[in-house]
Amino acid sequence: MTPPRPLRADAARNRDALLAAAADEFAERGLEASVADIARRAGVGKGTVFRHFATKDDLLAAIVIDRMDALDAVGQDLLTADDAATALHEFLTAAAHQRQQRDLSFLQSAGDVSPEVTRTRTRLYATIDHLVARARTQKAIRPDITGADVILLMCAPNYVVSYVPEAPPDLWQRYLAIIFDGLRPAAAHPLPHPPPSLDLSDTAT
Amino acid sequence: MTPPRPLRADAARNRDALLAAAADEFAERGLEASVADIARRAGVGKGTVFRHFATKDDLLAAIVIDRMDALDAVGQDLLTADDAATALHEFLTAAAHQRQQRDLSFLQSAGDVSPEVTRTRTRLYATIDHLVARARTQKAIRPDITGADVILLMCAPNYVVSYVPEAPPDLWQRYLAIIFDGLRPAAAHPLPHPPPSLDLSDTAT
Amino acid sequence: MTPPRPLRADAARNRDALLAAAADEFAERGLEASVADIARRAGVGKGTVFRHFATKDDLLAAIVIDRMDALDAVGQDLLTADDAATALHEFLTAAAHQRQQRDLSFLQSAGDVSPEVTRTRTRLYATIDHLVARARTQKAIRPDITGADVILLMCAPNYVVSYVPEAPPDLWQRYLAIIFDGLRPAAAHPLPHPPPSLDLSDTAT
Amino acid sequence: MTPPRPLRADAARNRDALLAAAADEFAERGLEASVADIARRAGVGKGTVFRHFATKDDLLAAIVIDRMDALDAVGQDLLTADDAATALHEFLTAAAHQRQQRDLSFLQSAGDVSPEVTRTRTRLYATIDHLVARARTQKAIRPDITGADVILLMCAPNYVVSYVPEAPPDLWQRYLAIIFDGLRPAAAHPLPHPPPSLDLSDTAT
DNA sequence: AATGAATGAGCATTCATTCAT
């Protein structure tokens, strides 16, 4: 389905180096990080980037997919935990931990750059939806919170922290805690707007 | 100190038109909105942009300062309200309302591009700090929440909503409500990390 | 309809310099002449090329249109000459003279890069068609020759000469003469294939 | 003298496949056909192309040589025909038929990329010169036409036809007929320029 | 003061060619 051929050893190493370098570069300079800088950071020639990823957008998509898949795996594991509240908190912790920097790209911002991204995102969203549903059933979180709510709030801790000039690397934990407290039934006040639909339907073939 | 000369009438009109056009353009297309488009939207020549703002970044800074000043005025007003909790909530509502779109960039992202920005930001932060202190004193919010916490969380509702493809214009209210519930004493769990310092001291000359 | 504004004096000078430089460069190195080289040859910056012609193709189109219009003017003049055979010969001479070098670009090769090109070409073709029709009526050329035939053969002398390493500048006259003799009734043998249609209809609005 | 070693069987097969693939690709997309596409079409790796032909230009030269040799063989055969006029016409027909598409580039355009090309071209030119001389002697063509004239005019039919958008595959026959009529004594008018010298002497070592 | 023409650094992308596997 994806590339059938297993890739030569050195090529695989380069591909990984590129993904890592690109993730760092995108994290530091946003979407306008240049391909040349990414190549330099990965220690390869500019042309090599395009051998592996036909387009800058494809490179971005590959990073996004990688991240989302890794996160989905974590979520799948946690689906079988007994305590749904702890499971959801652990999931959000893993998500925030993935990058303590400005990973703004890894949600919708990457757009529907490729059907593969859409597919992967849909899968991840479904997993989160299940995690949230379980927590709701166990009354660990308030009944008016949906999966979409959590999906949207998930990145807020990292975002918020990105504005602190020399932030300690774990500062996001503070804001995850505050937001998570907002999800608990204890402090619940009626919500002034219905939740959005993020279209979790499976539109993939 | 800063503007030495009161600016001719037409020049002032141009300056305002430019600020408005730039704000719209940045809101629609993000930071990569082109100076040429801004000039066209303002109905002036490209050169005029640079007569008023030496640099694209200076233009951005001017917008940021405008916004922060307007918000500071709102905050100052609310400092005298009786109910500190309501006052803080109203302030956050005003902040989120200012733009439901992507000029969340108006905090640190504009960097310390000019001492004027720094000065204005410091002033705004101090106001917010007071609002939060009053709410804390009235036990309307939990005791472990600082001004810096609120400053950081303030933009999260807009950020979060920016990932919803065709978001209804008031959706941010939902997430402000959730986050605000997280600030209330009712659901408070111990916070895992001390609050950051945003250096509210007045470092300007 | 086209650019309504009359263009500043220096801008017009640059535009002309660019057209001339581009024509030379295209003539020497074919379509893959680089915009950078054209700019250098015209003595302007690279950006200036794109201010005047949004696209390399637009630049090419402008040249083509210029040439075709000039040629059309010659043809229009000759439509009123008494001796249609001489008129046609003079027209073909003017066409070949326009560039003794590889002007391969100035016919279909530029494709229908813009409706303006199409329009201009249609006009030129119609003029040629009239010239040919008159010559045919006067029995100066064979009856089985159409306007399309002449249009196609028109560039052959230049093409043919382009393969002579250090061709004398008037060598094309020799081949125009030979081909023109082929158009005369005297040596006519039946033609083995019907003439093509070049769609001389006026499809423009 | 040139190929020192008789080439292994599979290598020879690859070489032929490459020549065929390259000829097709050049015909379809012109000189800017990419080596990668040629390799893919031939079913070999890109590196293999360069093992056989040190340079893209060398590959082009090899094709040119192939074509010129094939055409020379046809010409040699026709040298013994009784009717020199028919022989010449048949030769030109064969030449035009070789490809009705855009490998008219196979004359000078390939330049003197290698001495081998020069040598082959010289041989072909000599053959054509003989064919023309015989026709001239038999008064089948006008006395002021030289071998060089025919060599140059030879590709005109293909060239001319290349500007007809969806040309029927045999359209070139029409223009060959017209040009050939121009070579006949019947319509001959004095030629305005002496014939060029194409240096048919054998300058190769 | 306002304009918009000119500039050139910077960008994503292509491709002939080289070289490790």
Place this chain on the structure above:
DNA sequence: CATGAATGAATGCTCATTCAT
């Protein structure tokens, strides 16, 4: 020998910024 991964020069084009009009 064959492969295809790596390379980097070159290209068309954009855009913040400068400057002549």
